[in-house]
Amino acid sequence: MSAHGTPIPMTSHKCSPLTGRADVPGDKSISHRSLILGALCVGETVITGLLEGEDVLDTARAMRAFGAEVTRDDDGTWHVHGVGVGGFAEPANVIDCGNSGTGVRLIMGAMATSPVTATFTGDASLNKRPMARVTDPLALFGAQAVGRSGGRLPMTIVGATDPMPVRYEVPVPSAQVKSAVLLAGLNAPGQTVVIEREATRDHTERMLAGFGAEIVTEVTEEGRVITLTGRPELKPQSIVVPRDPSSAAFPVCAALIVPGSDVLVPNIGLNPTRAGLFTTLREMGADLEYENLREEGGEPVADLRARFSPDLRGIEVPPERAASMIDEYPVLSVVAGFAKGATVMRGVKELRVKESDRIAAMAAGLRAGGVEVEDGPDWWIVHGRGHGNVPGGQVCASHLDHRIAMSFMVMGMAAEAPVGVDDGSPIATSFPIFEGLMAGLGADIRRGQAPA
Ligand SMILES: O=C(O)C1=C[C@@H](OP(=O)(O)O)[C@@H](O)[C@H](O)C1
Numbered sequence: 248m249s250a251h252g253t254p255i256p257m258t259s260h261k262c263s264p265l266t267g268r269a270d271v272p273g274d275k276s277i278s279h280r281s282l283i284l285g286a287l288c289v290g291e292t293v294i295t296g297l298l299e300g301e302d303v304l305d306t307a308r309a310m311r312a313f314g315a316e317v318t319r320d321d322d323g324t325w326h327v328h329g330v331g332v333g334g335f336a337e338p339a340n341v342i343d344c345g346n347s348g349t350g351v352r353l354i355m356g357a358m359a360t361s362p363v364t365a366t367f368t369g370d371a372s373l374n375k376r377p378m379a380r381v382t383d384p385l386a387l388f389g390a391q392a393v394g395r396s397g398g399r400l401p402m403t404i405v406g407a408t409d410p411m412p413v414r415y416e417v418p419v420p421s422a423q424v425k426s427a428v429l430l431a432g433l434n435a436p437g438q439t440v441v442i443e444r445e446a447t448r449d450h451t452e453r454m455l456a457g458f459g460a461e462i463v464t465e466v467t468e469e470g471r472v473i474t475l476t477g478r479p480e481l482k483p484q485s486i487v488v489p490r491d492p493s494s495a496a497f498p499v500c501a502a503l504i505v506p507g508s509d510v511l512v513p514n515i516g517l518n519p520t521r522a523g524l525f526t527t528l529r530e531m532g533a534d535l536e537y538e539n540l541r542e543e544g545g546e547p548v549a550d551l552r553a554r555f556s557p558d559l560r561g562i563e564v565p566p567e568r569a570a571s572m573i574d575e576y577p578v579l580s581v582v583a584g585f586a587k588g589a590t591v592m593r594g595v596k597e598l599r600v601k602e603s604d605r606i607a608a609m610a611a612g613l614r615a616g617g618v619e620v621e622d623g624p625d626w627w628i629v630h631g632r633g634h635g636n637v638p639g640g641q642v643c644a645s646h647l648d649h650r651i652a653m654s655f656m657v658m659g660m661a662a663e664a665p666v667g668v669d670d671g672s673p674i675a676t677s678f679p680i681f682e683g684l685m686a687g688l689g690a691d692i693r694r695g696q697a698p699a
């Protein structure tokens with residue numbers, strides 16, 4: 248149940264240098280999975296660093312509705328007493344996943360091979376998003392889905408009573424689809440095989456292995472072939488959620504475009520399936536350093552140091568990198584506006600089915616702020632104007648999309664005139680401390696619309 252019922256207009260004004268340390272919240276993808284996997288084992292999983300954004304809180308409520316006990320200590324430690332694989336109870340009411348595609352799709356997968364029926368809904372954004380990409384493979388396990396036309400929420404899933412394991416090649420590059428199939432495979436006897444042609448974030452595979460499941464990934468000519476043995480006894484874990492690289496993107500990109508800035512964003516995971524933005528920014532000439540590069544929990548982690556970068560240049564982003572930076576294109580397009588030359592982004596049609604059509608939303612706002620953008624079905628090009636040359640002065644529609652709202656707030660920090668959004672309330676879905684954190688670095692974000 249998301250709180251963004253009342254729009255919160257926000258305006259970002261050109262600011263003095265951004266300086267200091269930005270402690271961004273926990274990773275959203277890993278937070279959802281910690282709660283869901285915790286609910287799928289018997290015993291207590293303890294989670295620290297959980298992202299307490301609306302999307303994840305909706306998943307916590309959903310896990311309670313399926314019978315898990317989920318509690319929070321005053322110090323922010325979370326405890327999940329799970330019900331075990333196949334142990335989900337039937338929810339007494341509709342499950343509201345708010346704004347969260349990850350939440351609803353992973354939970355549908357997790358319940359689809361249990362003999363329970365559940366009805367899912369979300370906010371106006373989530374209820375527009377395609378769900379057939381998940382219900383098609385879940386049908387192969389024996390689950391049935393009935394939703395609105397076009398495979399939209401609200402939607403009821405009748406879990407399979409006698410689930411069959413599945414071999415499924417994911418037709419779109421989507422970690423949510425891959426994860427839904429793997430979570431469903433947990434309660435199917437035998438081996439479930441998921442094949443993905445392009446690598447997407449691999450948190451589900453890593454965490455399933457960490458919880459004791461037998462899961463193997465082979466890289467073959469077909470792509471990544473992931474084999475999961477069903478009906479494992481998952482073992483509860485102590486999880487420390489790393490900080491979210493997708494949230495780190497905002498202070499990092501802001502520092503690159505605000506003159507004089509020098510910002511440290513500590514402890515950011517650089518899992519190659521997530522770090523594409525940082526590689527891209529460095530190719531554009533960003534002064535972005537990985538300090539204290541180390542390994543934590545088997546993954547590369549670094550403190551990111553971002554400084555004002557006056558000589559950013561547009562580049563062609565390799566399409567095969569898209570999945571590793573899919574949520575970062577909106578803020579990249581803002582940085583591209585302050586670079587010299589064209590930034591070309593291809594192979595990104597998934598951007599059109601996120602919380603909003605992110606190409607359309609960013610293109611409209613950038614054009615209104617004086618930046619030329621061309622776009623097609625799965626590509627867009629931002630024609631950068633260079634530093635000190637981006638007019639701004641526009642109010643943009645955020646379309647219930649946190650990343651659109653935060654991206655335009657970053658644009659306003661360096662544009663010549665303030666940049667507004669009609670509604671910043673969705674920011675709370677993934678980065679509830681965004682305004683305070685950015686203000687602490689020196690940003691000037693005000694609630695309310697700038698005078699015309
Ligand atoms: O699995 C996940 O945690 C996510 C996968 C991505 O979605 P898709 O699987 O639709 O690409 C991403 O956009 C989303 O923010 C989080």
Ligand SMILES: C=C(OP(=O)(O)O)C(=O)O
Pocket residue numbers: 346347348349350574601602650677
């Ligand atoms: C696409 C996103 O999230 P979700 O699909 O979970 O709504 C996002 O956080 O950018």
